[in-house]
Amino acid sequence: MKRSTVLTIAGSDPSGGAGIQADLKTMTAFGCYGMSAITAITVQNTTGVTRVETLDPGLVSAQLDAVFTDIRPDAVKIGMVSCKETIRVIAEKLTEYHAQNIVMDPVMVSTSGHRLMEPDAMDTLIRVLLPLADLSTPNLPEGEALSGLTIASGTDMPCAARKIYDATGHPVLLKGGHLDGCADDLLWNGREEIWLRGRQIKTKNSHGTGCTLSSAIASGLALGLSLESAVREAKTYLSGALAAGLELGNGRGPVDHCFRIEWGPRHDTE
Numbered sequence: 001m002k003r004s005t006v007l008t009i010a011g012s013d014p015s016g017g018a019g020i021q022a023d024l025k026t027m028t029a030f031g032c033y034g035m036s037a038i039t040a041i042t043v044q045n046t047t048g049v050t051r052v053e054t055l056d057p058g059l060v061s062a063q064l065d066a067v068f069t070d071i072r073p074d075a076v077k078i079g080m081v082s083c084k085e086t087i088r089v090i091a092e093k094l095t096e097y098h099a100q101n102i103v104m105d106p107v108m109v110s111t112s113g114h115r116l117m118e119p120d121a122m123d124t125l126i127r128v129l130l131p132l133a134d135l136s137t138p139n140l141p142e143g144e145a146l147s148g149l150t151i152a153s154g155t156d157m158p159c160a161a162r163k164i165y166d167a168t169g170h171p172v173l174l175k176g177g178h179l180d181g182c183a184d185d186l187l188w189n190g191r192e193e194i195w196l197r198g199r200q201i202k203t204k205n206s207h208g209t210g211c212t213l214s215s216a217i218a219s220g221l222a223l224g225l226s227l228e229s230a231v232r233e234a235k236t237y238l239s240g241a242l243a244a245g246l247e248l249g250n251g252r253g254p255v256d257h258c259f260r261i262e263w264g265p266r267h268d269t270e
């Protein structure tokens with residue numbers, strides 16, 4: 001039997017809501033075999049991030065060798081990459097192994113406000129790693145940092161998405177989850193603006209939404225979907241995971257990756 005394979009290159013969140021942990025849950029929910037190369041260990045939970053330890057870039061490189069020389073990923077998701085050196089080794093290895101279907105979530109700052117990428121790494125990210133990605137998925141603050149434009153409303157999004165496309169040469173999904181009143185995302189592929197309209201679900205529990213979306217897109221690509229279909233399927237998955245209404249932790253809780261699972265013990269009757 002064969003399974004589509006997806007690799008995440010990202011940071012670890014011990015509370016399981018974001019990073020590697022959210023990525024692997026998402027890949028499993030899509031019926032894919034998930035693998036992970038860890039770039040950093042964070043200390044965080046639903047109330048915030050208290051510590052970040054970047055792993056030695058040589059260790060990231062060795063993890064990538066271990067994966068690519070044994071189980072070839074059908075798609076790769078890249079999340080938190082905290083420093084220039086890590087960005088460089090990832091780019092080298094993805095080029096060396098001719099990695100395909102690369103989705104880059106340019107994680108810069110956690111929603112709780114903790115910096116997850118060193119400020120001087122941005123230039124290397126734009127020049128070295130983003131051009132290798134088949135899709136980047138910035139949120140609005142990341143979109144502003146990458147484009148140098150202010151994005152105050154949905155009408156500012158097309159201009160910013162075009163500018164990021166021009167700088168990277170690849171499609172951009174500019175996510176509108178930080179807008180007031182809607183959750184509309186814009187996919188710009190260099191030819192057409194494709195709006196993915198979303199109803200904003202009233203919840204504080206949106207920890208790891210960006211990680212989940214990018215992993216779901218990578219999983220869709222690994223399964224052979226077109227870019228637009230993969231993005232649409234991912235958005236539908238994330239809406240379901242948000243709407244499920246999981247309540248965990250004392251802060252901004254995670255989304256529910258079990259919402260499609262119809263068997264097993266139920267916990268909602270206790």
Ligand SMILES: Nc1ncnc2c1ncn2[C@@H]1O[C@H](COP(=O)(O)OP(=O)(O)O)[C@@H](O)[C@H]1O
Nearest residue numbers: 139175176177178183184199200201209210213
């Ligand atoms: N409250 C919400 N209801 C519905 N969709 C949301 C909500 N918050 C975020 N999203 C969606 O989740 C995805 C990630 O959103 P966003 O918050 O913009 O990025 P990030 O998690 O990287 O900060 C996007 O598709 C966005 O539209």
Ligand SMILES: Cc1ncc(COP(=O)(O)O)c(N)n1
Nearest residue numbers: 011012018019110111207208
């Ligand atoms: C390891 C890791 N990667 C990414 C995020 C961003 O997620 P969020 O925007 O929900 O804080 C995070 N908090 N931790």
